Amino acid sequence: MDAVQGVLHQGSRVGRYMVESFLGAGGMGEVYVARDTLLGRQIALKVLPSGCGADRIERFVREAQTSSASNHPSIVSIYDSGVADGMQFLAMELIDGEPLSSWMESHTDVAAGIELMAQVADGLARAHDAGIVHRDLKPSNIMVGRDGRAKLVDFGAAKLTERMPHAGDDDAEVVTARISAVGTPAYMSPEQVDRRPVDHRSDVFSFGTVLYELLARRHPFAVSSFVDTIHNVVHHAPALNAIPRRWRRIVARCLAKDPDERYQSMREIANDLRDFSVEPSPSGVLGGKVRTWLPAIVMAALLFVQLAIIVVARGATAARPLSLTHATTSATATARGGSAFISTQCASAAAPKPTNHA
Numbered sequence: 001m002d003a004v005q006g007v008l009h010q011g012s013r014v015g016r017y018m019v020e021s022f023l024g025a026g027g028m029g030e031v032y033v034a035r036d037t038l039l040g041r042q043i044a045l046k047v048l049p050s051g052c053g054a055d056r057i058e059r060f061v062r063e064a065q066t067s068s069a070s071n072h073p074s075i076v077s078i079y080d081s082g083v084a085d086g087m088q089f090l091a092m093e094l095i096d097g098e099p100l101s102s103w104m105e106s107h108t109d110v111a112a113g114i115e116l117m118a119q120v121a122d123g124l125a126r127a128h129d130a131g132i133v134h135r136d137l138k139p140s141n142i143m144v145g146r147d148g149r150a151k152l153v154d155f156g157a158a159k160l161t162e163r164m165p166h167a168g169d170d171d172a173e174v175v176t177a178r179i180s181a182v183g184t185p186a187y188m189s190p191e192q193v194d195r196r197p198v199d200h201r202s203d204v205f206s207f208g209t210v211l212y213e214l215l216a217r218r219h220p221f222a223v224s225s226f227v228d229t230i231h232n233v234v235h236h237a238p239a240l241n242a243i244p245r246r247w248r249r250i251v252a253r254c255l256a257k258d259p260d261e262r263y264q265s266m267r268e269i270a271n272d273l274r275d276f277s278v279e280p281s282p283s284g285v286l287g288g289k290v291r292t293w294l295p296a297i298v299m300a301a302l303l304f305v306q307l308a309i310i311v312v313a314r315g316a317t318a319a320r321p322l323s324l325t326h327a328t329t330s331a332t333a334t335a336r337g338g339s340a341f342i343s344t345q346c347a348s349a350a351a352p353k354p355t356n357h358a
């Protein structure tokens with residue numbers, strides 16, 4: 001038996017799952033590639049090392065409940081969970097890819113990063129609809145598949161804000177009360193580090209932290225001192241100039257210290273990330289509107305020049321009135337995104353043609 005990282009070895013059995021290789025570990029458990037010997041497929045097997053306290057076991061069980069409560073392409077699918085061979089385990093979809101934390105190190109394509117974050121926002125929106133706050137959103141808990149798809153993993157810190165279908169009222173309340181201080185400080189919201197009540201808008205803040213890191217290539221709050229990091233999360237407004245201009249407003253709205261001033265829904269964030277019409281201009285003016293009108297202004301100027309040329313060319317003898325009807329219509333169409341062709345043909349065509357016979 002070859003040794004692999006973690007407590008389990010290649011060939012170790014946890015119930016019907018046989019360990020093949022080590023995948024990764026966070027603060028909670030260890031994740032392995034394993035084979036489901038019953039169904040004959042590879043899965044990701046997360047296990048809790050034996051000897052863990054009741055709190056961690058409870059958190060582990062909750063992870064299975066919360067992640068399976070939100071069925072979405074951007075959330076890892078849970079297949080099975082329980083205790084086998086003395087270990088708490090979670091069998092889930094094996095994601096062929098890497099965590100966003102390492103993806104960021106080797107990818108600089110902003111558009112690809114934005115699309116990944118929009119997918120994360122889609123998944124969080126679904127979790128929030130199901131009454132679940134993730135509470136530990138950070139790059140190592142976002143997997144990027146080789147297929148370019150982002151998936152949320154690790155719902156171990158998730159909070160139930162509504163009754164779970166398979167948990168009693170008492171269970172749900174106990175869970176909520178006991179996990180009030182979990183998460184990763186550098187990615188926590190101000191209310192989370194302050195141990196105040198949190199809701200889905202706490203995830204909005206954490207999302208903003210990840211988005212900032214992805215776009216600025218540096219963390220907005222983290223410094224070497226733990227205490228200073230926490231202080232920054234609560235009080236520091238990070239500079240936005242390292243972020244491409246078009247994404248600054250979105251990042252700033254996610255990172256508002258007051259939850260009421262943040263985006264109130266992940267769906268709105270996903271829409272804004274995918275909406276290319278509100279691109280700010282380099283001057284900082286809301287460029288979407290300027291851009292929309294720009295072609296019309298240019299065309300109107302061109303039209304004016306063309307008309308001036310025609311009038312000059314025809315000189316004072318130009319007895320025939322010049323119809324602007326066609327040209328004006330075309331310029332209007334351009335403002336709405338229509339054809340941009342306005343030429344002398346346009347003006348000439350509108351003028352009565354001399355007849356050759358008669």
Ligand SMILES: Nc1ncnc2c1ncn2[C@@H]1O[C@H](COP(=O)(O)OP(=O)(O)O)[C@@H](O)[C@H]1O
Pocket residue numbers: 023024025026027028029030031044046076092093094095096098099140141143153154156
């Ligand atoms: N379903 C999965 N498929 C592939 N890799 C995974 C999967 N789930 C987790 N991992 C890897 O294992 C690491 C730790 O998993 P995670 O669930 O975050 O554990 P922890 O709760 O200990 O933080 C992740 O950062 C990721 O690299």
Ligand SMILES: [Mg+2]
Pocket residue numbers: 026027140141154
């Ligand atoms: Mg994790």
